[in-house]
Amino acid sequence: xxxxxxxxxxxxxxxxxxxxxxxxxxxSGAQVFxxxxxxxxxxxxWKYTSLxxxxxxxxxxxxxxxxxxxxxxxxxxxLDAQRLVFVNGHFNAALSDKIDGLVCVxxxxxxxxxxxxxxxxxxxxxxxxxxLFGALNNAALQEGVLIHLTKNQVCKKPVQIVHVQxxxxxxxxxxRHVIVLEQHSEATVLExxxxxxxxAENIHNQLTEVFVGEGAKLNHYRLHLESGSQSHFxxxxxxxxxxxxxNSFQLALGGKIKRIDVVVNHQxxxxxxEINGVYLPKEKQHIDFHTCIExxxxxxxxxxxxxxxxxxxxxxxxxxxxHIHKHAQKTAAELSNKNLLLSNQAEINTKPELEIYADxxxxxxxxxxxxxxxxxxxxxQSRGISRQEAEVMLSFGFINExxxxxxxxxxxxxxxxxxAKQFISDERLARHLI
Numbered sequence: 001x002x003x004x005x006x007x008x009x010x011x012x013x014x015x016x017x018x019x020x021x022x023x024x025x026x027x028s029g030a031q032v033f034x035x036x037x038x039x040x041x042x043x044x045x046w047k048y049t050s051l052x053x054x055x056x057x058x059x060x061x062x063x064x065x066x067x068x069x070x071x072x073x074x075x076x077x078x079l080d081a082q083r084l085v086f087v088n089g090h091f092n093a094a095l096s097d098k099i100d101g102l103v104c105v106x107x108x109x110x111x112x113x114x115x116x117x118x119x120x121x122x123x124x125x126x127x128x129x130x131x132l133f134g135a136l137n138n139a140a141l142q143e144g145v146l147i148h149l150t151k152n153q154v155c156k157k158p159v160q161i162v163h164v165q166x167x168x169x170x171x172x173x174x175x176r177h178v179i180v181l182e183q184h185s186e187a188t189v190l191e192x193x194x195x196x197x198x199x200a201e202n203i204h205n206q207l208t209e210v211f212v213g214e215g216a217k218l219n220h221y222r223l224h225l226e227s228g229s230q231s232h233f234x235x236x237x238x239x240x241x242x243x244x245x246x247n248s249f250q251l252a253l254g255g256k257i258k259r260i261d262v263v264v265n266h267q268x269x270x271x272x273x274e275i276n277g278v279y280l281p282k283e284k285q286h287i288d289f290h291t292c293i294e295x296x297x298x299x300x301x302x303x304x305x306x307x308x309x310x311x312x313x314x315x316x317x318x319x320x321x322x323h324i325h326k327h328a329q330k331t332a333a334e335l336s337n338k339n340l341l342l343s344n345q346a347e348i349n350t351k352p353e354l355e356i357y358a359d360x361x362x363x364x365x366x367x368x369x370x371x372x373x374x375x376x377x378x379x380x381q382s383r384g385i386s387r388q389e390a391e392v393m394l395s396f397g398f399i400n401e402x403x404x405x406x407x408x409x410x411x412x413x414x415x416x417x418x419x420a421k422q423f424i425s426d427e428r429l430a431r432h433l434i
């Protein structure tokens with residue numbers, strides 16, 4: 001593969017305006033990105049995800065500013081949330097709420113104190129040398145969101161951050177979220193990604209950094225509902241202090257290329273993370289989830305469950321790693337990845353990993369790959385249900401347990417019809433599920 005994308009990206013970065021307080025971070029990101037070797041099939045973390053498609057089209061045009069007329073693309077019925085909206089990476093004030101009782105501001109509107117906090121926290125959860133598209137995000141950094149809760153503060157309403165990609169082709173947009181919860185604070189944050197049209201062929205690069213303080217709790221949702229022709233390179237990187245809790249639900253429909261990294265660093269004793277995820281590529285889409293749960297101190301727990309349904313000629317990659325450090329005694333960590341292939345041409349590459357350097361731990365991991373149960377399908381058909389409808393019911397049942405576990409019921413109500421209709425052309429086949 002040529003380095004056309006890499007070279008064009010480096011050239012285009014020079015044309016992006018930069019706020020003075022972000023210049024050092026951008027310069028550092030550009031330098032790292034320019035010298036980082038481009039992934040290929042011999043690069044372990046990219047072994048099953050080819051970036052060849054990035055060379056087939058130019059993606060470095062300026063992200064256009066588009067004014068949306070309404071919120072129909074991302075409105076969630078029954079959800080009482082405070083909302084910030086970005087279109088192609090640009091903040092849209094008209095569709096955003098004025099956030100009351102909470103520091104929740106776009107980077108472009110941050111005051112000097114908030115700018116200092118953002119600059120202090122950026123790159124505090126990961127090393128950009130280890131994340132190629134994280135370095136690119138740094139290099140192109142212009143806009144994002146700071147959410148900051150002070151000690152003992154409880155955010156009563158969820159914060160919904162919406163990213164909309166327009167129908168324009170040939171551009172890349174960038175965004176960064178910095179979420180800081182100080183001691184014993186609590187919040188719910190929903191990251192929501194959608195497309196204005198199914199024909200869009202562009203790239204969104206978005207990275208979220210989360211700092212959960214001692215005894216604090218973050219309920220987190222990340223919904224990738226973009227068009228199947230879009231590409232997305234992003235991730236969620238989390239630092240947990242003592243007795244902190246991070247609960248996350250991740251859902252992703254397929255795309256041209258979607259690569260999502262989820263990294264949780266347990267840095268304080270008693271910290272706990274709960275991560276559930278669902279991915280559903282179809283046609284010729286590709287999706288890649290890489291997760292890494294770092295247990296660096298004793299008495300921490302984690303539980304991770306991902307399920308995938310892969311249809312048609314789609315490809316999925318799941319790499320889940322649990323790393324137990326030398327001094328992380330009394331750790332309890334579990335990982336489960338189950339996959340359902342709906343066709344003989346669908347493909348899943350799953351790789352659960354345990355790396356343990358402590359001897360007093362309880363860990364388990366496993367992965368399964370299966371097709372629809374013929375006996376269960378026959379049973380449903382014997383009760384008068386058509387073959388197609390039986391397949392839809394069985395597929396939905398494979399992931400329904402995770403959907404039922406969503407605490408925000410309006411989010412579950414939003415997802416059920418989307419998921420039930422994901423692999424059917426006739427909506428009547430999903431009448432029992434919606």
